[in-house]
Amino acid sequence: MPTTLRVIVDQLIAPVPGAIGRYGQALTRALIETAPAGCAVEGIVSSSLPADYDRVLAALPGLAGLYKSSLARRELAAAWQFGVTTSPGGGMIHAPSLFAPLRRHDRTVPGEQVVVTVHDVLAWTHPGSLTTTSVAWQKAMLKRARRHADAVVVPTHALAERLASIVDLGDRVRVIGTAPRPGLVVPADGDAIALELGLPAEYLVVEGSLEPRKGVVDLLQALGRPGVPEIPLVVVGPESYGEQHLAAVAEEAGVAAARVHAVVPAGAEQLAVVLAGATAFVAPSHDEGDGTELIEAFSLGVPVIHSDAPAYIEVAADAGLAVPVGGGRGYGERLAAAVTAVIEQRHLAERLSVSGGDRANAFDWRDSAELVWQLHADL
Structure with a gap:
């Protein structure tokens, strides 16, 4: 049995994938390409249309599988916010945002881990730039991350310092940078x-x-x-x-x-x-x-x-x-x-x-x- 890293790729099928969608796609592609021997990468998405699943698989060639939640994106976001569902099961889960199944789990069990990513702290520093719903959701999910995340990834040390002033995550913060989006090349035309x-x-x-x-x-x-x-x-x-x-x-x-x-x-x-x-x-x-x-x-x-x-x-x-x-x-x-x-x-x-x-x-x-x-x- 290969060791499987399950990445939440739901942002790829969001109405507007945005920066997090680009980040998630680029990182997941690289995770597939750099998977160590005996390791594989699977995706996790909310319940959606078959065409959406096909789009994810086409965007991420080499994906070993796709876990499809029984809940649509909005319902899944609410469920994960309040921790009322155990889907999508255990194993190693990596989330390119705070959208993740953050719940109590036995950290003594090898391979049971959830890692989330924080890209900014606008909900605290510039709440007026977001909707009130988004502010409330991000604050709630960061609280859950403080309790249940095994690690929190941020793109810069500067953001790590800002995050530390908001929530105590101890030594669980890891700085892993970004890179240019794939395909950022001037074409012949x-x-x-x-x-x-x-x-x-x-x-x-x-x-x-x-x-x-x-x-x-x-x-x-x-x-x-x-x-x-x-x-x-x-x-x-x-x-x-x-x-x-x-x-x-x-x-x-x-x-x-x-x-x-x-x-x-x-x-x-x-x-x-x-x-x-x-x-x-x-x-x-x-x-x-x-x-x-x-x-x-x-x-x-x-x-x-x-x-x-x-x-x-x-x-x-x-x-x-x-x-x-x-x-x-x-x-x-x-x-x-x-x-x-x-x-x-x-x-x-x-x-x-x-x-x-x-x-x-x-x-x-x-x-x-x-x-x-x-x-x-x-x-």
Whole structure:
């Protein structure tokens, strides 16, 4: 009988898989590829349509099996929140989020273990960025993790420190980093994709929404300052946040609406085209749990300007140009200076491109998967 690691892959069939879905798929693929001799990987999903199961199996070639819960996703989330079900049984379970069957189990029995992953602590630090239901669920699941998880994975040491200020997990926290999403490569028809997306000849690119924490508004205010080169901005994200609209916010900041373009890439290749064609990638977020977006920009040789959010500082390791957020006014001015320097100083942009490319080599899904296998072996 092979030793089986069962990974919760339900996010792959969620209406919007999002970042956790991408993370789960990439990590699970790498776990399959790096499985030690005599080990196998199975998936766990909620009750869904046969087409959803087929999609999971197609996305994860080599998966040894798929456990299908009798409960649909919403019901399963509620059941696991209150610990009222024992499905999907015991064994080694790895969850790429807090969505996991956290319950009392005998830790003296070899192979009986549950490991969960925490990607951020927004439910505590920025609850307004989430729905009240999501905040309540995340807080409840972290309480269950404190009682029942054998280990908790986080992507950065910075997040581990934030998490420690919220809940005492003792020595159960493990830092295992992320990597660029699979397929993040500019295809042969990259020029055609750029034309289809309406990308300008030169531009800055930023990922996120107008939510204050993401810093996109700060960047727009920076670009609207006198003396800053009038370069277009491509926003990878939605055009609206609540009642705010990107074009209106840009004009209020002194940036002509025509200079701002919102795009939603259809996949990794389209995102690669957007990133690779940029003069610089800007990550102005005030607070993040990981730095995956920086890693992806680094991997394509794009000069990176980023805030001094602790996770960004850790991931970049001086490969990007850090801009202090600060506690008061002045962030927009500092962003403006950084953007101007990268645009006008070719040697600086070239140095950032090279250092970022080198830094990207430190992040690989196979390495992350091997650390996960080692974690479960240690448990």
